[in-house]
Amino acid sequence: MKNFMYKSGMLALFAGVLLTSCDPEIDGTAPSKGDINLEKYVAVGNSLTAGYQDRGLYREAQLNSYPAILAQQFKLVGGGEFTQPLFEESQASGSGYLTFADFINGRPVIKPVPGAAVREGTTLPGGPALTKYTQPVQNLGVPGISVLTSAMKEYGAINPYYERLLEPAEVGTKPYFQEVAESNPTFFTMWLGNNDVLGYATDGGAPASPLSNLTDPAMFGNIYKNMVATLTANDAKGVLITIPNVTAVPFFTTVPYNALALTRQGQADSLNAAYGSGALGITFKVGPNPLVVSDPSVPARVRQIKSTEYVLLTALDSIAARGYGSKKPLPDKFFLDETEVKEIMEHTVAFNDIIRATAKDKGLAMWDANAFFESIKGGFKLDEVTYAPVFVTGNLFSLDGIHPTPRGYAIVANELIKTINSTYKANVPTVDVTQYRAIQFPGK
Amino acid sequence: MKSRILALLGGTLLSASAMAGGYQVNLASQRQIGMGHTGTGIQTGTSSIFFNPGAMSYLQENGVTIGASALVSKIAYRALEPGTAEAEVDNPVKTPFQVYAVYGINDKLKAGIGVYTPFGSTVRWGDEWPGRFGLNELSLQAIFVQPTLSYQITDKLGVGAGLVLAFGSVNLQKTLPVQGQNGQEGKIELDGGANTAFGFNAGIFFKPSDKLSLGLNYRSEVKMELENGDVTFSNIPAAASGNFQPGTQFSASLPMPATLSFGVGFTPTERLTLAADISRVSWSAYERLQFDFTKPVAGNTSSVNERNYEDAFIYRIGAEYMVTDALALRGGAYLDKTPVQDGYLTPETPDADSRGLSVGLGYTISDNISLDASFLYINKKERTDLANKSNGIGGTFKSIAYIPGVGLNFSF
The missing domain is CATH 3.40.50.1110 (SGNH hydrolase)
Known part of the structure; x- marks a missing residue:
């Protein structure tokens, strides 16, 4: 029995040494420069x-x-x-x-x-x-x-x-x-x-x-x-x-056109009042609202932005922290009409x-x-x-x-x-x- | 309770590497490994508890068998062309084991118990390879305990069945695609023990003549359910910590699929035994891998990856030749078809059609002690897959394994 144990032990050891050196290998296609000269x-x-x-x-x-x-x-x-x-x-x-x-x-x-x-x-x-x-x-x-x-x-x-x-x-x-x-x-x-x-x-x-x-x-x-x-x-x-x-880049797609989020009716009421209670064609409601932008080409010189227009990333802080797009219209340089x-x-x-x-x-x-x-x-x-x-x-x-x-x-x-x-x-x-x-x- | 049982049974002994189709591990008996892991249609000694409980009733003596294999597995990865990134797993050597004990209540009725590890997977890719966001390492462990009864209805026909109690655990680690300003990438670890699960193993053994035997065996599906597993995040930069909250738990389930086997044994001379098996593994039970989280992880309360395994067949042949009354030489081969469909390859089980070649020897030391030694070489076909349906890691994978094992039999 000792002999058997010794022999099988040696065999296992030998097999172990032999096999750890046999790793699986995957051959890829050889790299090549094809028809081009890549010297410079x-x-x-x-x-x-x-x-x-x-x-x-x-x-x-x-x-x-x-x-x-x-x-x-x-x-x-x-x-x-x-x-x-x-x-x-x-x-x-x-x-x-x-x-x-x-x-x-x-x-x-x-x-x-x-x-x-x-x-x-x-x-x-x-x-x-x-x-x-x-x-x-x-x-x-x-x-x-x-x-x-x-x-x-x-x-x-x-x-x-x-x-x-x-x-x-x-x-x-x-x-x-x-x-x-x-x-x-x-x-x-x-x-x-x-x-x-x-x-x-x-x-x-x-x-x-x-x-x-x-x-x-x-x-x-x-x-x-x-x-x-x-x-x-x-x-x-x-x-x-x-x-x-x-x-196709985040600079133009990060800020949605309706980034003006109102959570309370009071906010909507006060903005509606500030913009002539609907007389300028601008209305606000609770939820997401189109941003207010300046546009010299319309009679009121302000309007709400359209869903087909793009707000620039640079406007993010002005909108989020400085009240632009709501009480203050967002200047022209911050959006693409x-x-x-x-x-x-x-x-x-x-x-x-x-x-x-x-x-x-x-x-x-x-x-x-x-x-x-x-x-x-x-x-x-x-x-x-x-x-x-x-x-x-x-x-x-x-x-x-x-x-x-x-x-x-x-x-x-x-x-x-x-x-x-x-x-x-x-x-x-x-x-x-x-x-x-x-x-x-x-x-x- | 279940985790204590696992701990008692001895941590590292429990797991095996996915070296059969999917995460099935077919290393149930040292004698049978030597014979290409056939055994449904022949008497295999105490290991009939696993291979075919119907054959257990034919055992002449009471017996105990213990055995273990050392599973050395290697998997290589190469990125999809024209990429050249390469990686190789650093898998620990695993030791799937088996213990069987059979006691004859009378000539016709035998009782037995088996403890074995029919499923498991350990792969360790590390945290630098291109697929690290898919997997760093996985350790899936399952241990089955099977009390069994077998009854010999006539000289030619035996039946048997056992109840399977399954214990399991999983540990999965991967890199998160969120990086701090120190360059370190975040990590997630899922760790949990499964609830005790149940199944059965039943078989019929038919021996129409001295030279011919047939067997049919069905091992039922066992569904591992994990609840309240721990999710641990590390290296998460503070600015991203809202997405990865401490105290998150997960639940998941994983099927250990049913296997139906038919086997034939033929003994042309007293010294030679030939065996052939065919198995159908009901892998189609594994449709998806889903983790449900108690708190959102990166905004999602669950992670679902399609697997859509398909049922697969295994074909085996094996032979044993008694050189002397004491010494047996064995050999065998098998083909284990992959359950993983194109587009669904994953780094947990980068599976492919698997070819196994085995040799073994048995030596009878005394009337009641004998030894078995086996050696199995597994070579999976090199497989290139886009992994575009499993959300896995596209590339070429190649696996091989070397599995020496020894077993000891006592009879009394």
């Missing part, structure tokens, strides 16, 4: 390309930009180095950004973090100047830039994000268009044109600057096609990206038509970001996490309600990789998006 990838675009989020550009945001994620994945199939105009670690807060400080009465309290890369004493029309980064870069994302302004040589003296990339002699003399033309990529992405509608939209259709008006589609098409022509001059391949509808919405939609459609046609014309890949964001309006589930274009809790959008979180950018990068793979017969690996953060909540 250049990213052309605006804030989305720069990695901008939480209403600022800062080091962590830059490190998680979709071009940085793409370049990292390109390296797995032989892609080259990728340089971004990173803020130094000592100036990591970059331009400054918003942080989530508290959550009170269901409303996030958001506070600014000051920018450490601000150049003291120099202020441009577009904001304080930022620490220079004049070595050649491949992430040419310039927050705020539009197709229109990309052709203006003066723009370097206006936009601090562009100014920081330029040598002093180039400021005010070198248009972004030329910077792009000199980048000489073997592969590129171009996500430009958002600001040809977005500036107008975020200003509530009352642009604060002439540069944030709606761009004329003919001019847009002219500049856009020329820029793509310079990028493809050396037979470079790339991806053109369409412009999502502004109504029907006419403005229509204009924005029409321009978005026209610009996207140009982008699609250019991609087709040049034989380039096209990622339809507009279709993508349209398709996820109702949210989606990925690896048991729910994502939706919902402010703070939707995991996709940062605290400014327009730009993605690192997780959101990673999802964008994966969509781009899928587009690249299918267009160029490549097999670039996607990333594990759960390794990128969403909104981080305050408090221990």
